[in-house]
Amino acid sequence: MKKMIIRKFYVDLTVLENRFTGVSIYAKHIAAYLEENFDCTILVPSYFARDFRHTVICPDPIFFKETLVGRSPFMRQRAGVNFGPDSFVYAPHMHGYIGVGNQVITIHDVIHKYHKTRSTFENTFNAYILPRIARRAVGIVTVSQTSRAEIGRDLQIASEKIAVVGNGLDLQRWKPASVLSQAESPAYLLAVSANRPYKNTTELIKHHELWSARFRLKIVCNMADYRAVLKRAVAAAGLQHRVDFYDNVSEDALIELYQNCVAAVYPSSIEGFGRPALEAMAVGRPIILSDIPVHREIFSTSAIFLTPGDRASWKRAFRTLDDHCELERLVAAGLVLARQFGWNRIGQGLKDALLRFEPQLALLCRNP
Numbered sequence: 001m002k003k004m005i006i007r008k009f010y011v012d013l014t015v016l017e018n019r020f021t022g023v024s025i026y027a028k029h030i031a032a033y034l035e036e037n038f039d040c041t042i043l044v045p046s047y048f049a050r051d052f053r054h055t056v057i058c059p060d061p062i063f064f065k066e067t068l069v070g071r072s073p074f075m076r077q078r079a080g081v082n083f084g085p086d087s088f089v090y091a092p093h094m095h096g097y098i099g100v101g102n103q104v105i106t107i108h109d110v111i112h113k114y115h116k117t118r119s120t121f122e123n124t125f126n127a128y129i130l131p132r133i134a135r136r137a138v139g140i141v142t143v144s145q146t147s148r149a150e151i152g153r154d155l156q157i158a159s160e161k162i163a164v165v166g167n168g169l170d171l172q173r174w175k176p177a178s179v180l181s182q183a184e185s186p187a188y189l190l191a192v193s194a195n196r197p198y199k200n201t202t203e204l205i206k207h208h209e210l211w212s213a214r215f216r217l218k219i220v221c222n223m224a225d226y227r228a229v230l231k232r233a234v235a236a237a238g239l240q241h242r243v244d245f246y247d248n249v250s251e252d253a254l255i256e257l258y259q260n261c262v263a264a265v266y267p268s269s270i271e272g273f274g275r276p277a278l279e280a281m282a283v284g285r286p287i288i289l290s291d292i293p294v295h296r297e298i299f300s301t302s303a304i305f306l307t308p309g310d311r312a313s314w315k316r317a318f319r320t321l322d323d324h325c326e327l328e329r330l331v332a333a334g335l336v337l338a339r340q341f342g343w344n345r346i347g348q349g350l351k352d353a354l355l356r357f358e359p360q361l362a363l364l365c366r367n368p
Contacts, residue, residue, distance in 0.1 A: 006102075006360040008087040009040035014058045014071055015095040018047040020251060022193070022275055023108070026167060027092035030106075033347030034090070039364040043081065056081055067119040068095065088358050092141075095125070096133040104139040104357050108167075109147050109272025110154045115198045131155050139357030141350060143167050143273040146294035163353035166298075167273045168346035169282050171339065173251070176284035177259035188216040188244075190261035192254070192276040194230060195221050200267040200290065200308055205233045205243075207311065210318045212242050215262055220246045220254065258283045263321055267308055271295065277303060278341055281334030286327050288317045302333040 011031045016024045028051065031042050035052055042052040045060040058081070062069040083089060089096070089103035096105040112126040134140055134155050140162045142148050148162045189211060194201040201219065211217070217239070221227050227245065234243045249257070258264065264280035267290045277299050280287040289295045291305040291313075304320045306313040320326055355361055 003360075004085045006086060006088050006358065006363065008084075009038055009361060009364050010043055010081070010083070010087060010089045011035070011040055012043045012089055012091040012093075012097075013048055014043050014045055015061045015068055015093060016045065016048070017061070017063060017068070018045070019248065020254075022167075023093055025251075026106075026108075029168060029170070029343045030092045030347065030350060033343060033350070037347070037351055037365065037367050038361065039366060064119075064121070067117070067122050068125075069121050088361060090354060094130055094133075096137060098129065098133060101136050101138065102358070103137050104141060104354060105133060105137055106141040106143075107134065107147070107151055107155075108143050109270075110150050111198065111270055111272065113150075113154050114270060115196060139163060139353065141165050141353055144294050144297055146297050147272040163356065165349040165353055166341055166346055167275050167278065168341050168343045169278060169338065171282060171342045174255060174279060174282040174338070176335075177256075186214065186216055187262045188218050188260075190218050190220070190257055190264045190280075191266070192220045192258075192264065192279070193266075194219050194226070195224050196226055197229070198269045199226070200269050201230055202233050203267055203308060203314075204265055205230065205237055205239065207314045208237050208239055208242075210315055212237075212239060217243045218246060218257060218261070219243060220249060220257065223247055254279075255283065258285055261285055263288055263304075266290065267306065268292065269308055274298060278338060281331075282338035282341075284331050284335055286321070286330050287334070299334075299337065302330055302337050304330065 011034050013027055013031055016027055031052065034040055035042060035054060042055045043058050044052065044055050046057055049055060049057050061071055083100050089100055091103065091105045094105055094107045096103050116123050134157055140151060140157060142151055142162060142164055143166050145164055148164050151157055151162055152159050191201050191204060193199060219230060234240060258280055263286040264276060265288045266274065266276045270292065271294050274295050277287045277289055281302055287303050289299060289303040289305055291307050304317045306317040
């Protein structure tokens with residue numbers, strides 16, 4: 001049977017929440033790049049209607065306690081969208097469409113296989129629906145070779161069906177400060193994206209005697225249950241006056257927090273990429289990272305590594321903050337590495353991957 005010519009290219013943003021999250025940042029930048037380079041239509045909820053030129057506004061996604069429950073069951077019909085045999089769909093997230101074969105989805109990681117959430121909706125989707133969508137899709141995009149191997153193993157996907165395209169940053173905004181702020185006294189460490197137990201921020205608090213006499217700690221996390229765990233750990237350590245919590249900060253505020261920290265600390269036990277490490281490097285600050293496969297894969301020469309659970313390695317990591325020559329080397333290496341992850345370069349990598357999965361998209365390229 002002859003395959004129909006692809007005439008409609010949809011980029012799906014209909015499940016994104018209207019908050020500053022890693023997935024939303026990634027999806028919106030990728031969609032903007034695709035809109036510039038393809039004749040495509042961006043499917044958006046109402047709150048993203050002004051962010052793109054070629055859109056179809058769909059009913060807003062349904063959330064319950066910050067967990068995606070789903071799309072409106074009549075989303076496509078109400079918006080006049082029909083995914084026919086002449087259509088191709090790209091979802092820069094893992095919530096693709098059941099029953100749509102000619103689509104590519106992005107799966108950043110499979111952490112859900114090892115760390116269940118407290119949401120029945122999310123756990124059900126991850127366990128039963130995602131594998132079906134992923135196996136039927138013509139391709140999957142992920143952000144690291146480590147995630148590629150885990151997706152292939154855990155979801156039983158052939159390796160040639162998975163393309164690696166890293167995460168990205170707007171390097172015009174994420175850059176070192178021209179003048180470091182002198183307002184903070186004492187200096188502070190920064191822990192970002194401390195939203196789940198596997199982020200391991202409690203271990204940073206546990207080893208507070210290695211840093212609390214010299215530094216404050218600023219923790220950026222949402223209002224999830226793990227925040228309460230962190231606050232209890234802070235109280236138990238008697239650090240209430242040494243630790244500050246931030247929720248739902250803007251990108252500008254987050255950049256400023258990074259620019260003025262002594263170092264960022266990201267001791268996760270598992271990750272798909274490790275975006276906070278890239279953010280710290282882009283603004284010229286050192287990063288203390290857990291020694292896990294994906295961090296070694298991406299940041300091997302540019303970070304201070306520690307082994308979770310090993311107090312001696314934590315001690316060595318904080319001692320490195322006093323080695324000015326080594327810090328200068330790490331910061332310089334981090335700035336060079338960060339330049340490899342600008343959105344144009346990441347977008348080109350995605351474009352190449354999509355054209356490999358669906359060569360007919362070349363017919364819709366604005367810039368062949």
